[in-house]
Amino acid sequence: xxxAGGTVQALLEEVTVTMTGAEAAAxxxxxxxxxxERTRSTVxxxxxxxxxxxxxxxxxxxxxxxxxxxxxxxxxxxxxxKAIRPALVLAATQALGGDPRRAVRAAAAVELAHNFTLLHDxxxxxxxxxxxxxxxxxxxxxxxxxxxxxxMCALALRLLAEDPHPAAASASARLAACVIELCAGQQADCAxxxxxxxxxxxxxxxxxxxxxxxxxLGCACALGALYAADEEEVAAMDAFGREAGLAFQLIDDLIGxxxxxxxxGKPAGADxxxxxxxxPVVAALAxxxxxxxxxxxxxxxxxxxxxxxxxxxxVDRAGGRDWAQSQAADRMGRAVxxxxxxxxDLAAAGDLLALAEFVTRRTR
Amino acid sequence: xxxAGGTVQALLEEVTVTMTGAEAAAxxxxxxxxxxERTRSTVxxxxxxxxxxxxxxxxxxxxxxxxxxxxxxxxxxxxxxKAIRPALVLAATQALGGDPRRAVRAAAAVELAHNFTLLHDxxxxxxxxxxxxxxxxxxxxxxxxxxxxxxMCALALRLLAEDPHPAAASASARLAACVIELCAGQQADCAxxxxxxxxxxxxxxxxxxxxxxxxxLGCACALGALYAADEEEVAAMDAFGREAGLAFQLIDDLIGxxxxxxxxGKPAGADxxxxxxxxPVVAALAxxxxxxxxxxxxxxxxxxxxxxxxxxxxVDRAGGRDWAQSQAADRMGRAVxxxxxxxxDLAAAGDLLALAEFVTRRTR
Numbered sequence: 001x002x003x004a005g006g007t008v009q010a011l012l013e014e015v016t017v018t019m020t021g022a023e024a025a026a027x028x029x030x031x032x033x034x035x036x037e038r039t040r041s042t043v044x045x046x047x048x049x050x051x052x053x054x055x056x057x058x059x060x061x062x063x064x065x066x067x068x069x070x071x072x073x074x075x076x077x078x079x080x081x082k083a084i085r086p087a088l089v090l091a092a093t094q095a096l097g098g099d100p101r102r103a104v105r106a107a108a109a110v111e112l113a114h115n116f117t118l119l120h121d122x123x124x125x126x127x128x129x130x131x132x133x134x135x136x137x138x139x140x141x142x143x144x145x146x147x148x149x150x151x152m153c154a155l156a157l158r159l160l161a162e163d164p165h166p167a168a169a170s171a172s173a174r175l176a177a178c179v180i181e182l183c184a185g186q187q188a189d190c191a192x193x194x195x196x197x198x199x200x201x202x203x204x205x206x207x208x209x210x211x212x213x214x215x216x217l218g219c220a221c222a223l224g225a226l227y228a229a230d231e232e233e234v235a236a237m238d239a240f241g242r243e244a245g246l247a248f249q250l251i252d253d254l255i256g257x258x259x260x261x262x263x264x265g266k267p268a269g270a271d272x273x274x275x276x277x278x279x280p281v282v283a284a285l286a287x288x289x290x291x292x293x294x295x296x297x298x299x300x301x302x303x304x305x306x307x308x309x310x311x312x313x314x315v316d317r318a319g320g321r322d323w324a325q326s327q328a329a330d331r332m333g334r335a336v337x338x339x340x341x342x343x344x345d346l347a348a349a350g351d352l353l354a355l356a357e358f359v360t361r362r363t364r
Numbered sequence: 365x366x367x368a369g370g371t372v373q374a375l376l377e378e379v380t381v382t383m384t385g386a387e388a389a390a391x392x393x394x395x396x397x398x399x400x401e402r403t404r405s406t407v408x409x410x411x412x413x414x415x416x417x418x419x420x421x422x423x424x425x426x427x428x429x430x431x432x433x434x435x436x437x438x439x440x441x442x443x444x445x446k447a448i449r450p451a452l453v454l455a456a457t458q459a460l461g462g463d464p465r466r467a468v469r470a471a472a473a474v475e476l477a478h479n480f481t482l483l484h485d486x487x488x489x490x491x492x493x494x495x496x497x498x499x500x501x502x503x504x505x506x507x508x509x510x511x512x513x514x515x516m517c518a519l520a521l522r523l524l525a526e527d528p529h530p531a532a533a534s535a536s537a538r539l540a541a542c543v544i545e546l547c548a549g550q551q552a553d554c555a556x557x558x559x560x561x562x563x564x565x566x567x568x569x570x571x572x573x574x575x576x577x578x579x580x581l582g583c584a585c586a587l588g589a590l591y592a593a594d595e596e597e598v599a600a601m602d603a604f605g606r607e608a609g610l611a612f613q614l615i616d617d618l619i620g621x622x623x624x625x626x627x628x629g630k631p632a633g634a635d636x637x638x639x640x641x642x643x644p645v646v647a648a649l650a651x652x653x654x655x656x657x658x659x660x661x662x663x664x665x666x667x668x669x670x671x672x673x674x675x676x677x678x679v680d681r682a683g684g685r686d687w688a689q690s691q692a693a694d695r696m697g698r699a700v701x702x703x704x705x706x707x708x709d710l711a712a713a714g715d716l717l718a719l720a721e722f723v724t725r726r727t728r
Contacts, residue, residue: 055548055575057555120514124507143488143554146510147547150484150517154547157521158540161533169525169533176522183511183518184419190507191421211419 032358039087046108061140061148071139085110088220091351092237095343098228105163106223112156117182119149167226178219185212197299205282214245236342243335244356250328251360253278269308284320291318396722403451410472425504425512435503449474452584455715456601459707462592469527470587476520481546483513531590542583549575561663562649569646578609600706607699608720614692615724617642633672648684655682
């Protein structure tokens with residue numbers, strides 16, 4: 001149930017008011033960066049122990065994917081991902097008064113599930129690079145990348161099944177259900193690629209983004225809550241993560257069109273060049289405007305140079321940019337509303353708010 | 365620890381002695397066939413409820429794979445597999461004095477895990493048909509078959525995570541560990557294909573067969589035991605299923621060379637035509653005989669017509685056929701030995717023995 005505008009406004013103001021001193025640093029991303037660093041040092045040993053327990057043939061692919069080894073098995077000090085999802089798990093446990101140390105296994109499980117989807121998505125999307133290195137399937141071949149992904153998914157659920165914490169069974173059921181939702185999201189994403197740009201509705205596009213991005217952020221928050229609280233708070237935390245995930249996706253899509261190449265590391269309008277049916281594009285196409293017709297015509301042909309600039313301009317004039325920006329703000333408002341249901345004193349949820357801010361501004 | 369020959373002999377005689385009247389029918393496969401039929405009618409509703417809970421895009425692929433729907437979504441009354449693994453779960457629970465009705469969810473989970481591996485193996489091996497129909501990837505494409513397999517794996521583990529039975533967490537951990545082992549087995553199978561026929565040792569080949577075939581039969585028996593008994597019986601049941609699984613694989617490999625085409629539905633010597641490094645072939649190649657050298661030379665070229673007959677003859681003369689037959693008998697002996705550790709009065713394990721007999725003679 002979306003809150004009335006006034007309520008969201010009040011909540012956002014409350015957040016702003018409580019953000020003084022150290023908390024204000026969160027808005028710059030420093031606090032979140034430190035939090036992510038702490039999360040990695042807490043969760044990585046568990047994650048690595050799990051990966052090292054895999055049979056050799058799966059282990060080497062997982063070690064490579066996480067950036068801990070080169071393709072030839074020599075050690076690498078690579079970046080194993082930002083650890084946003086495990087950080088959400090631990091922050092949610094903490095915000096609800098639980099002991100985050102008992103949720104480390106759940107945090108590792110969520111990160112494994114996330115990385116299993118990356119391995120399979122790279123195979124399916126035929127993506128050649130990830131984290132500035134060749135993807136696992138490029139190095140080890142498609143068959144090995146598929147089975148290594150399968151093994152990582154099973155490992156995630158094995159970690160939870162072996163967790164003696166009383167919440168582990170619920171956590172396991174939630175993570176398994178989330179994996180199914182992630183699969184449905186990935187399937188929808190692929191199916192949309194095969195359809196014309198005006199054959200995908202905005203509603204379908206939002207549902208896909210929720211399944212593909214929102215579900216696992218929601219699951220991370222819900223698992224953290226499970227290790228500290230009751231079913232009601234768990235549902236509210238899930239909703240917080242889902243809405244923040246959608247806000248993240250909307251911002252990411254805006255960056256995909258208007259992001260500064262010097263910050264994103266991608267060419268200007270990369271998502272347009274790739275004819276991606278991102279949320280601002282679909283919103284623009286759904287508008288009954290001349291600009292929508294122009295955009296549809298541009299999407300029917302190759303997009304480069306001047307055509308990219310004209311397409312970006314058409315998305316803007318058709319209202320896609322404004323819509324995505326206000327949707328992102330609305331989703332963040334809803335996220336904070338859900339969070340306040342789980343943690344009435346939002347000052348206790350500083351880490352979660354810092355992480356939500358971080359993901360929605362990370363590559364701007 | 366393999367039992368001494370005398371002990372196995374005594375156990376096998378004991379089994380023969382206890383098989384009078386109705387039990388003797390098991391040797392003809394009638395009892396096993398009836399048991400499998402009963403298993404399908406008990407487990408399929410749970411299995412189908414699980415599959416129907418999947419998001420639509422995953423559900424239709426799973427429904428097709430199980431033979432319950434045509435590709436266009438219309439109902440089909442197809443064969444959803446023989447249900448050997450779920451039958452082992454229920455029979456193991458029963459043999460140990462448990463209530464098999466409480467293990468139905470575990471039985472469905474094992475069958476889902478098995479079918480997830482079939483979906484992915486078909487993609488990886490590029491197999492065009494399964495159960496006399498086009499494989500899922502042929503009908504729905506590789507990306508959808510991959511994600512549907514992922515979803516079925518997660519569903520298997522979700523069913524156990526949601527099971528209120530106190531053994532469910534252990535069952536879930538065992539099934540997840542088994543999925544990892546199955547992945548390693550599939551990976552090894554693919555890796556062997558890329559190596560020369562004399563570059564795969566018999567030991568590696570047996571380890572691969574145990575991971576790819578034995579592990580899930582062992583897991584099925586272990587899960588059944590978990591729903592009725594203590595850790596010690598669980599380990600013995602796992603060992604029973606693993607050894608029976610290896611016996612099954614050895615017999616299957618013999619059939620792949622010498623099976624009667626009118627029974628197998630495949631051309632004579634199908635595994636030789638495909639240059640498969642099956643256990644009798646690898647055993648023959650490992651022998652220091654003239655026939656081994658002949659076989660290696662034949663495997664270096666295309667195998668058809670007369671060459672297939674000569675290769676089969678070379679496997680036989682190099683001792684591969686005798687070795688596989690005596691290994692299969694030895695494995696069944698070990699299987700019965702392990703079973704007798706879990707169920708000292710083997711008369712109570714009639715269903716398990718009937719199933720083990722069934723899988724080792726099913727397509728002869």
